[in-house]
Amino acid sequence: MNDKQPEVVLNLDHITKSWPDKAEPAIDDLSLTIRRGRIVGLLGPNGAGKTTLLSVLMGLTPADHGTIQLNGQKLDRTRQALRAIAGLVPQHIALYPSLSGRENLAFFAGLLWADAGKRRAMMDQGAQLADLGENLDRPVAHYSGGQKRRLNLAVGLLGEPELLFLDEPTVGIDPQSRNFILERIRQLREERGLTVVYTTHYMEEVEALCDDVAIIDRGRILLHSELATALAEARGVGQMRLRLAGPASASLLAELQAATATLSTADSRQLDLCLKEAGAPLSTLLALIEKDGNRVEDLRYGASLESLFLSLTGRALRD
Known part of the structure; x- marks a missing residue:
């Protein structure tokens, strides 16, 4: 070259x-x-x-x-x-x-x-x-x-x-x-x-x-x-996956949605939350879940290029 x-x-x-x-x-x-x-x-x-x-x-x-x-x-x-x-x-x-x-x-x-x-x-x-x-x-x-x-x-x-x-x-x-x-x-x-x-x-x-x-x-x-720069930016977008003991109620989903940047569900028990600095802290989210009579079985926290991608383009399905 x-x-x-x-x-x-x-x-x-x-x-x-x-x-x-x-x-x-x-x-x-x-x-x-x-x-x-x-x-x-x-x-x-x-x-x-x-x-x-x-x-x-x-x-x-x-x-x-x-x-x-x-x-x-x-x-x-x-x-x-x-x-x-x-x-x-x-x-x-x-x-x-x-x-x-x-x-x-x-x-x-x-x-x-x-x-x-x-x-x-x-x-x-x-x-x-x-x-x-x-x-x-x-x-x-x-x-x-x-x-x-x-x-x-x-x-x-x-x-x-x-x-x-x-x-x-x-x-x-x-x-x-x-x-x-x-x-x-x-x-x-x-x-x-x-x-x-x-x-x-x-x-x-x-x-x-x-x-x-x-x-x-x-x-x-x-x-x-x-x-590397994009991944560093992704770390500013909190990606959290919760697995609940029971199905999430409609009222719980609405409250979590209001308290976080975005929320999506793979099924009625698995919740994917995208948190930003202005969102509610984890303790508040856990309190909402307990108040609804549910509990968290598994919690994983991390960030990826995917979380950054979804924060920019949205989570709605594209046909």
């Missing part, structure tokens, strides 16, 4: 994108910087704008307003300069199911490389990365979810990208395949200095993998910082 290249590889300045059938913009005056050689976790609820943002970055759909700079140079609407150095691994599997894994690698490598030697080298590298063994020569239609995801990642890396966009690359797969993909991403960053933008719903993946985190909701960036 050239040491003279700017630290900021991508700079997004006041990007806006609306869809004709939606009342609110998918991306709303969004600004974001991506630093070279970093893994950036992009978190957001369903419909937050994550996939639309990746589509705008790759030139798959034009932004309505705003500018994007790559290495300090303004990009045009087609994003050709970015496509030349970037790879995209989409959320939906982008493979031909009737072809084998090897045939998929050959097809996509053929689109990217004219030189036969380079094409073969990249196919071999992709096969090694996907680690499919004898399944490499079976039709993709017969692959497990984890095998498809691994091959999907390998195809996204055939062009030797400097910048990789990953859109929920581990959704719906087994823990072993998920761990395999995360380890491969770490390895690529360490060995090649790859810059990665990683969208996911799994907070633990971001905590285990990423250097930076950006939380997006309703098309706006709510938080963008180094992961």
Whole structure:
């Protein structure tokens, strides 16, 4: 990597994108910087704008307003300069199911490389990365979810990208395949200095993998910082889980809700409370529970990236 290249590889300045059938913009005056050689976790609820943002970055759909700079140079609407150095691994599997894994690698490598030697080298590298063994020569239609995801990642890396966009690359797969993909991403960053933008719903993946985190909701960036800084902020949000001896009454839930920042229930006995400094102390909450004729069987207290995420985006379900 050239040491003279700017630290900021991508700079997004006041990007806006609306869809004709939606009342609110998918991306709303969004600004974001991506630093070279970093893994950036992009978190957001369903419909937050994550996939639309990746589509705008790759030139798959034009932004309505705003500018994007790559290495300090303004990009045009087609994003050709970015496509030349970037790879995209989409959320939906982008493979031909009737072809084998090897045939998929050959097809996509053929689109990217004219030189036969380079094409073969990249196919071999992709096969090694996907680690499919004898399944490499079976039709993709017969692959497990984890095998498809691994091959999907390998195809996204055939062009030797400097910048990789990953859109929920581990959704719906087994823990072993998920761990395999995360380890491969770490390895690529360490060995090649790859810059990665990683969208996911799994907070633990971001905590285990990423250097930076950006939380997006309703098309706006709510938080963008180094992961360590975000986790330090999360410690200011008290996350408490209570397990009650009996079901919580409606009146108890109402009183607890009034005394805390937010409250949610996994069932009638488990309560998740998000406390802030201005909220009621623990002794007050326990007194409310005892007054209602109930008691606490188990109490766990802690904070996480998830607690920070929920404090910023809310706890209401998103369809």
